[in-house]
Amino acid sequence: MTRLTKALAAAALVLSLVTGTNAAAADRGAKGQEEGSARVGAGAPDQNRAGAGWRASDLMSAKVYGRGQEPIGEVNNVIVDRRGTVKALIIEAGTDGDLSPNLFRVPWSEVRVGSAHDRVTLPIDADSVASRTDFVDEKLDKPLDAGDNRFTELTGTFVTLKDGSRYGTVEDLVFSPEGRLTAVLAREGPDSSLNSAPATDAVFDRHAGGWKLPFSREDITVLQQSEGGGG
Numbered sequence: 001m002t003r004l005t006k007a008l009a010a011a012a013l014v015l016s017l018v019t020g021t022n023a024a025a026a027d028r029g030a031k032g033q034e035e036g037s038a039r040v041g042a043g044a045p046d047q048n049r050a051g052a053g054w055r056a057s058d059l060m061s062a063k064v065y066g067r068g069q070e071p072i073g074e075v076n077n078v079i080v081d082r083r084g085t086v087k088a089l090i091i092e093a094g095t096d097g098d099l100s101p102n103l104f105r106v107p108w109s110e111v112r113v114g115s116a117h118d119r120v121t122l123p124i125d126a127d128s129v130a131s132r133t134d135f136v137d138e139k140l141d142k143p144l145d146a147g148d149n150r151f152t153e154l155t156g157t158f159v160t161l162k163d164g165s166r167y168g169t170v171e172d173l174v175f176s177p178e179g180r181l182t183a184v185l186a187r188e189g190p191d192s193s194l195n196s197a198p199a200t201d202a203v204f205d206r207h208a209g210g211w212k213l214p215f216s217r218e219d220i221t222v223l224q225q226s227e228g229g230g231g
Contacts (some may be wrong), residue, residue: 053182056080056151056173058117058157064091065119065174070126078151079144080173082204084181087148089120095131096131104132108179149204158210159186161217170211174199185212198223 062075073093078139081087088105112121144150150174159167168186171194176182184199197220202211 025053053174053176054113054117055185056175059089059113059120060151062113062118062120064093065121066126067121067123068125069121070120071128072124072129073102075120079105079148080151080154080204081145081179082147082149082206084173084175084199084202086175086202087145087180091122096138102129102132104129149206154204154211157204158208159184160208160210160212160213161220162212163216166197166210167213167217167219167220168192184213197221 006027017170033091056078059075059078065071066072075089078086078091079088081092086108088107089111090103090105091101093104106122106124110123114120143229154173157170159170161167168188170184170186172185174183174185174196181199182201183196184202185194185196187194197213198215199211199213201214204211210227
């Protein structure tokens with residue numbers, strides 16, 4: 001009926017990701033990793049992708065390969081803008097023993113992610129990596145574009161509801177295959193369960209220290225009850 005209804009419906013799918021992705025990924029194993037990849041940034045999601053999307057933590061340290069499937073390195077970080085759109089990946093390229101591996105960004109539109117989320121393929125050649133030095137001397141704290149943040153900067157921040165109350169501390173982010181934020185996974189305390197809050201209209205406020213959601217706790221409870229009733 002409303003923007004809220006659509007957001008809750010989308011996030012309901014995400015709850016199945018929170019509870020079932022790990023088991024589904026284990027069942028898939030490594031089968032079809034290479035042929036099961038898809039250019040997610042271009043809107044062609046892998047049909048084997050579990051649930052409604054993928055977790056940012058899934059890609060952290062994922063192995064990275066070039067266009068000829070030659071190994072390049074691994075994913076160092078995910079760059080996300082203030083409205084929850086994935087802008088790029090930071091790639092750490094280098095061989096074992098390198099003291100200063102190259103760190104460079106690749107636009108999300110050029111990224112291909114394997115179905116198990118542990119493999120990324122880029123449209124570049126391994127011999128061109130040496131000339132890519134967006135983050136020289138491992139300066140991972142280099143400022144990004146205004147409003148952009150690294151995923152590792154977003155974990156541990158707060159989720160604030162529309163009434164100003166806090167929903168919990170961010171542990172992970174869930175994105176659609178196209179790279180749009182669909183849910184924030186947060187815990188209210190160290191011993192509490194992991195909760196999913198719809199975040200299709202979330203905005204990250206650096207000064208406030210977290211994500212602002214246009215929903216109430218009652219809205220999210222409706223979502224959780226609906227998902228629980230649906231089996």
